[in-house]
Amino acid sequence: MVTTNLDKIFNPKTVAIIGASDKEGSVGNAIVKNFTELGYKGKVYLVNPRTPEILGIKTYQKIEQIPGTIDLAMIATPAKTVPAIMEECGQAGVKGAIIVSAGFKEIGSEGKALEDKILQIKNKYAMRVIGPNCIGIIRPRNNLNATFTNKMPKPGKIAFISQSGALGSAILDWANHENIGFSNFVSIGSMLDVDFGDLIDYFGTDPQTKSILMYAEGITQARKFMSAAKHFARTKPIIVVKSGKYTESAKAVASHTGSLSGEDAIYNAAFKRAGIVRVEEIEDLFNAAEVLGTQPLPHGPNLAIITNAGGPGVMATDALIAKGGKLAKLNKKTMDELNNALPHFWSRGNPIDVLGDAGAEQYRTAVEACLNDENINGILIIFTQQAVSKAIEVANTIVNLIKNKTYQNKTIITSFMGYGAVQEANSILNANNIPTYSTPENAIKTYMYMYQYERNVQLIYETPEERPIDTAPPKRPIMAILRNAAKENRELLTEDEAKKLLDYYNFPVVKTEAATTPEEAVAFAHQIGYPVVLKILSPQITHKTDAGGVMLYLDSDIDVKQAFNIIIHRAKKYNPKAEILGVTVQPMISMKGYEIILGGKTDPIFGPIILFGMGGVGVELFKDYSIGLPPLNSTLIRRMMEETKVYQLLKGYRNVQPANLKLLEETMVLFSQLLVDFPQIKEIDVNPLLINEKEACILDARITIDKSKVFKKLEPHEHLVISPYPKKYENPWTLRNGQEVLLRPIKPEDEPMWLEMFQSFSEESIRYRFFQILKDTPHEVRVRYCNIDYDREIAIVAELSEEDHKRILGVGRVSIEPDGKTGELAFIIGDQWQGQGLGTKVVDFVLEIAKEMHVETVYAIMLPDNRRALNLTKKMGFKLDYLSDGTVKGTLDLRDEMPSEKCPEPKSPEPTLEADKKDKATSEKEKTEKIKLENDAPPEAEVTSL
Numbered sequence: 001m002v003t004t005n006l007d008k009i010f011n012p013k014t015v016a017i018i019g020a021s022d023k024e025g026s027v028g029n030a031i032v033k034n035f036t037e038l039g040y041k042g043k044v045y046l047v048n049p050r051t052p053e054i055l056g057i058k059t060y061q062k063i064e065q066i067p068g069t070i071d072l073a074m075i076a077t078p079a080k081t082v083p084a085i086m087e088e089c090g091q092a093g094v095k096g097a098i099i100v101s102a103g104f105k106e107i108g109s110e111g112k113a114l115e116d117k118i119l120q121i122k123n124k125y126a127m128r129v130i131g132p133n134c135i136g137i138i139r140p141r142n143n144l145n146a147t148f149t150n151k152m153p154k155p156g157k158i159a160f161i162s163q164s165g166a167l168g169s170a171i172l173d174w175a176n177h178e179n180i181g182f183s184n185f186v187s188i189g190s191m192l193d194v195d196f197g198d199l200i201d202y203f204g205t206d207p208q209t210k211s212i213l214m215y216a217e218g219i220t221q222a223r224k225f226m227s228a229a230k231h232f233a234r235t236k237p238i239i240v241v242k243s244g245k246y247t248e249s250a251k252a253v254a255s256h257t258g259s260l261s262g263e264d265a266i267y268n269a270a271f272k273r274a275g276i277v278r279v280e281e282i283e284d285l286f287n288a289a290e291v292l293g294t295q296p297l298p299h300g301p302n303l304a305i306i307t308n309a310g311g312p313g314v315m316a317t318d319a320l321i322a323k324g325g326k327l328a329k330l331n332k333k334t335m336d337e338l339n340n341a342l343p344h345f346w347s348r349g350n351p352i353d354v355l356g357d358a359g360a361e362q363y364r365t366a367v368e369a370c371l372n373d374e375n376i377n378g379i380l381i382i383f384t385q386q387a388v389s390k391a392i393e394v395a396n397t398i399v400n401l402i403k404n405k406t407y408q409n410k411t412i413i414t415s416f417m418g419y420g421a422v423q424e425a426n427s428i429l430n431a432n433n434i435p436t437y438s439t440p441e442n443a444i445k446t447y448m449y450m451y452q453y454e455r456n457v458q459l460i461y462e463t464p465e466e467r468p469i470d471t472a473p474p475k476r477p478i479m480a481i482l483r484n485a486a487k488e489n490r491e492l493l494t495e496d497e498a499k500k501l502l503d504y505y506n507f508p509v510v511k512t513e514a515a516t517t518p519e520e521a522v523a524f525a526h527q528i529g530y531p532v533v534l535k536i537l538s539p540q541i542t543h544k545t546d547a548g549g550v551m552l553y554l555d556s557d558i559d560v561k562q563a564f565n566i567i568i569h570r571a572k573k574y575n576p577k578a579e580i581l582g583v584t585v586q587p588m589i590s591m592k593g594y595e596i597i598l599g600g601k602t603d604p605i606f607g608p609i610i611l612f613g614m615g616g617v618g619v620e621l622f623k624d625y626s627i628g629l630p631p632l633n634s635t636l637i638r639r640m641m642e643e644t645k646v647y648q649l650l651k652g653y654r655n656v657q658p659a660n661l662k663l664l665e666e667t668m669v670l671f672s673q674l675l676v677d678f679p680q681i682k683e684i685d686v687n688p689l690l691i692n693e694k695e696a697c698i699l700d701a702r703i704t705i706d707k708s709k710v711f712k713k714l715e716p717h718e719h720l721v722i723s724p725y726p727k728k729y730e731n732p733w734t735l736r737n738g739q740e741v742l743l744r745p746i747k748p749e750d751e752p753m754w755l756e757m758f759q760s761f762s763e764e765s766i767r768y769r770f771f772q773i774l775k776d777t778p779h780e781v782r783v784r785y786c787n788i789d790y791d792r793e794i795a796i797v798a799e800l801s802e803e804d805h806k807r808i809l810g811v812g813r814v815s816i817e818p819d820g821k822t823g824e825l826a827f828i829i830g831d832q833w834q835g836q837g838l839g840t841k842v843v844d845f846v847l848e849i850a851k852e853m854h855v856e857t858v859y860a861i862m863l864p865d866n867r868r869a870l871n872l873t874k875k876m877g878f879k880l881d882y883l884s885d886g887t888v889k890g891t892l893d894l895r896d897e898m899p900s901e902k903c904p905e906p907k908s909p910e911p912t913l914e915a916d917k918k919d920k921a922t923s924e925k926e927k928t929e930k931i932k933l934e935n936d937a938p939p940e941a942e943v944t945s946l
Contacts, residue, residue: 003202003818005128006194008096010139010184010202012072013042015146016063016094018085019076019101020046022054027100028076030148031136032057038152039143045070063092072096074136074146079103082132083117090125097122098146099131104190106133115192122193134189135165138172140182141208147187156181157210158289159203161196163188163217171215171282180286183208197224201818204232211289214240215282219267222606223721226274227791228818230460233275234784237292237453239285240278242267263603269627270606273636273722275460277453280445287435287442288449291413294433297454298411300377302328303447304370305351305440307382308358312417313351316380316440323448327351328376334369341365356386360393367398371407377451378411380443383425385418391425399432411450415443459639461748461787473505475677479710482680486710491682492539495584498701502686505674507667509698510589516582518561524585531555531588534563535700536571540578542702547574553588560585589699593692594650594659597625598668600675601683602706607719608675612637612668614646615688630672631724634665637672650691657693664691679719682706723790729849735836739800741809743845746795748787753799753808755782762831768866769828785811792816794849798829798838809833812842814850814858823850825860825873825890839872847876851894860890 015035021028032054035044046054049061060066063073063085073089075082079101089097099118104111115132122129130137136147140155151172160182162168168187175182183206186199196219203209212232219225229238244264271278279288303325307313317327327350330338338346342362347353352370354362363381370379383394398414401407414429414436416422429436437443481497493501496514503509511528514537515521525532536549544550548570551563564583571580597615602608606629613625626643628636641647641664652658667689675681685702717724730744746754755777758766763773788795795813799806810829817823825846829839850858860878862869870888874880878890 003198003205004821005095005126006198006202008071009098009128009130009146009194010137010144011142012096012144014045014068014070015040015042015072015074016045016047016066016070016089017074017076018047018063018089019074020048020054020059021076022051027148029054030150031074031076031100031146034145034147034150034152038145040145041143042071063088063094066092070094072098072146075099075101076148077101079111079114079132083114083121086118086121086127090121090127094125095127097127097129097131098134098136099129099189099192100134100136100148101131102133104132104192106190115190119192127193129193130186131189132192133165135168135187137187138182138185140185151176153185154179154181155208156183157208157293158182158213158286159184159186159199159206159209159211160213160215161186161188161199162215163191164215165189167215167282174282175286178286183210191220195220195225197221197228200225200228200232200238204228204236205818209236210293211237211239213285213289214238215285216240216242217244219270219605222270223723223791226270226721227723227789229274229276231789231792233460234457237289238274238276239288239292239449240271240276241280241282241285242271242278265627266603266606266609269609269629270721272456273459273629275453275456277449277456279449284445284449287437287446288453291435291446291450292453295411295413295435295450296409298377298447298451299454301325301448301451302375302377303380303444304328304330304373304376304378305380305382306354306363306366306370307351307384308354308356308363308386309382309384310347310353312382312384312415312440313347313353316382316415316444317351319441319444320448323444325444325448325451328370328373330370331373331375334373334375337369338366341369356384359390360397363394364397364401367401367412368407371401371410376410378413378447380440380447381412381414382440382443383414383416383422385421391416391422392428395425395428398434399428402432402434411447413437413443413447415440459636461783477504478678479680482678482705482710485705486707489707490539491704491707493703493705494539494581495535495537495701498684498703499698501703502698502701505670507670507686507698508696509701510586513585514582515564515585518564521564521583521585522557522560525554525557525560528585528587532560533586533588534560534567534583535586536567537581537584538571538575538578539581540575541571544700547571549574586699589690589697591690591692591695591697593690593696594646595688595690596646596664597685597687598671598689599683599685599687600671600681602679602681602719607721608679608681610640610668610672610675612640613644614649619687628672629722630675630720631722632669632672634669637665637668640668659691660693660696663696667691667696676717676720676724679714680705680709726790726794729794729796731845733798733841735833735838737836741838742799742801743796743842744799745790746786746788746797746811746813748783750797750808751779751782751786753806754786754811757808757810757830760830760832761828765828765831768863768869769826771863794846794853796842796846796849798833798842810838810842812839812846814846814855816850816853816855820854821856823855823858825858825892827869827872834868839868840875843872843876847892847894851897856893856895858892858894862888862890864888 017031019028020032023029045066046057046059047063048059051059053059073094075085075097077085082099082101104115135149138145138147140153145152149169149172153172153175165187184203200212203212277288279285303320305313305316330350343355346355352366354366370376383391385391412434414434416425416436426436478501481501485493496512499509499512513524515524531553534551536544536547541547541549549567551567554560554563567583568580595616597613597619599611600608608630610628610630611625614622624645626640628640650659681703683704686698688699690697690699726745732740733743734740758777766774793815795811797811798809800809810833812827814823814825827839827843860873873890878892881889883889
């Protein structure tokens with residue numbers, strides 16, 4: 001989240017081309033021509049020690065000889081020379097560099113060593129670097145082509161980021177042919193420094209960019225990437241093509257979770273969680289970008305298909321079902337309208353076949369009926385040119401319908417099939433922002449991308465909460481198990497250890513004892529009670545059933561002794577090198593239910609992941625599973641379950657009772673928290689988890705650990721890519737009237753209380769806070785305020801509990817800008833709670849947290865008559881400036897303060913008011929006013945900041 005100095009790259013006033021050349025066809029020559037012949041307005045300097053001028057432009061031997069400061073250095077020299085050149089650039093004050101040179105880590109260890117040197121120099125001088133091994137960047141509106149390709153695209157609203165230079169060059173060529181424009185084009189190469197997360201943050205705040213398109217081969221710094229994508233996906237669609245979908249790099253792994261959760265499936269889960277749309281092909285990138293910016297998003301997968309030909313309707317239906325969509329069920333009113341208006345032989349269902357001789361009026365009737373049907377989320381209109389059909393009339397009819405505001409909340413896409421006969425109709429549709437496609441399949445594909453985007457963005461609004469410390473399971477006994485295994489140089493916990501760990505964490509685990517002799521097994525069987533189950537206990541035998549290492553329904557001492565010997569014999573035969581520790585003895589569970597697998601593993605890029613799916617022996621046979629990234633709450637978990645076929649089974653069928661889904665959700669939330677709390681867990685399989693309508697039980701579990709993390713001091717949650725609820729900032733505090741409130745970070749669940757607080761504000765408070773009088777705030781705005789990314793924003797609420805009712809009295813917030821160093825302060829206290837010292841305390845608290853988050857400067861924007869906010873910020877050390885737009889900007893430099901190791905505990909105010917102590921000579925009226933000014937802090941900053 002640090003975009004510092006990226007402006008030096010994307011808006012340079014001075015550029016030095018190092019490696020400029022007069023050799024026609026060379027990279028250095030192409031770069032010079034792009035800067036000098038395509039209209040770039042800034043100053044360009046050429047660096048080449050072997051020639052005095054290039055293309056009539058004076059050259060310099062070194063960058064240090066250039067007068068003034070250089071914003072951007074374009075480096076096009078052999079790889080081995082780049083570290084020394086970077087050092088010279090740093091000494092000369094250059095803050096941005098694009099390295100187009102190749103020959104770095106892609107060639108091996110020697111190239112990697114060069115990259116390491118460049119990285120050290122970049123950090124030393126606080127430079128930003130794009131590349132190496134890249135094409136460069138283009139900003140058409142600025143006539144900036146900092147690449148060695150001579151293709152200058154037209155200006156547009158799309159920012160395109162490519163990890164492949166060759167593909168990027170091809171895209172530029174294709175976009176010019178298709179008349180597609182760009183706000184920015186970036187080839188990022190090896191991502192030594194600037195990566196996808198940086199660019200999403202930068203383009204997210206670029207007013208010329210409406211959508212962000214990416215070609216990605218891999219992601220670096222996943223937490224930064226996820227945070228940036230989640231932050232901007234709500235307002236700017238982020239669409240990605242990710243290559244490597246079917247890589248053959250899977251290695252043999254010991255757990256079901258490890259074998260199922262491949263790299264591509266994890267990327268899919270991460271993209272969904274971040275609100276990113278993943279498409280299949282490059283063309284889909286631009287199709288999706290076009291439609292996401294012009295059409296309302298469908299709130300469901302239910303599509304109505306209107307066609308004048310049966311075949312294309314069937315093709316569209318096949319494509320819709322294949323991609324997870326549904327044919328909308330037409331309601332009775334729609335059916336009646338269609339029956340009255342269409343010929344007797346119409347299809348009488350969805351797809352709606354208006355027949356081949358249908359004209360504009362039949363299309364109008366069908367489309368209007370579907371627009372009024374609440375069962376329908378979107379409409380696909382298919383037109384094929386037939387003898388009496390008139391494409392232009394049909395197109396104009398659709399346009400006129402869409403102009404009616406009543407119908408502007410429903411998605412409409414079209415497929416006018418053919419070429420010459422429908423070309424003008426397609427132009428009419430495109431001119432009115434109605435997407436049209438040459439085939440129904442492409443139209444369906446785009447519709448489902450739209451639905452996927454809507455669904456993914458909704459996922460962003462679900463922020464999980466860290467488990468409360470007072471109800472969390474004890475961690476010391478669990479760490480004792482992990483340490484014991486690590487001391488014995490084991491990665492794999494025994495089954496007995498694994499189940500004990502889960503039992504400590506309050507999972508419903510079947511009682512399990514480990515026996516090393518037949519006699520011990522009999523003794524444990526007596527303790528547990530017959531019938532029992534025996535299973536092989538060996539670190540090397542993962543799949544016990546395959547080894548013949550499981551025997552069921554043992555109901556006597558003789559059976560147990562015989563089973564013990566048989567299992568040991570089979571295990572030795574199955575794997576002669578395996579270490580046989582004995583057997584486990586468990587009760588024979590008689591409960592009937594559904595078998596589920598819960599799995600987890602640590603991904604090298606995205607950290608811990610969770611797998612849910614059909615369990616038992618069929619887990620790898622059916623491969624019915626979904627993946628999520630913790631922390632997860634019940635809503636996110638329900639979404640995970642809905643992606644699987646076994647979910648339909650869990651809801652019950654025929655005479656079988658449905659599973660207790662609430663209990664399953666609670667178990668999965670607990671499972672998610674286990675992976676949040678213990679980064680030492682490398683892989684875990686709970687398979688099967690048996691669940692029915694009443695209870696759940698874990699029958700088997702397998703856990704491997706990362707020994708390197710067991711004795712290492714780890715920062716809290718450093719292994720996660722999604723920041724959990726920061727429980728550490730919860731603190732009680734007492735108002736002046738003696739009532740106790742809880743100061744804590746805001747949560748998504750606070751939306752109803754936030755609305756109640758808003759509705760209690762006076763018009764004056766609302767005007768101060770929002771700079772206008774608002775009667776209400778829509779759900780989307782409330783969600784934005786309550787559902788925040790704790791990595792880039794902190795909002796502290798004061799919560800008052802009154803018997804069975806809770807309310808929010810006020811909010812203080814610091815929103816961190818993409819540079820990571822600047823934050824905007826906003827605060828508001830409910831009118832009836834002003835004068836209690838709460839405004840001062842909340843603002844003080846969020847400023848301390850901001851300092852802990854390494855924010856250097858905080859500002860607040862206020863109205864000039866908001867005296868209470870002006871006084872409060874001034875008291876906090878803000879310097880106030882009156883701006884030309886009539887507002888007041890307060891600025892606080894946190895670097896002037898002593899560094900804070902941790903956020904201090906809030907303390908209740910002294911019973912004697914500070915204002916009384918400071919000013920004995922002030923009149924009673926002035927004193928009262930001063931107290932109000934200092935302690936009440938209603939609104940001040942922009943609506944986007946609360």
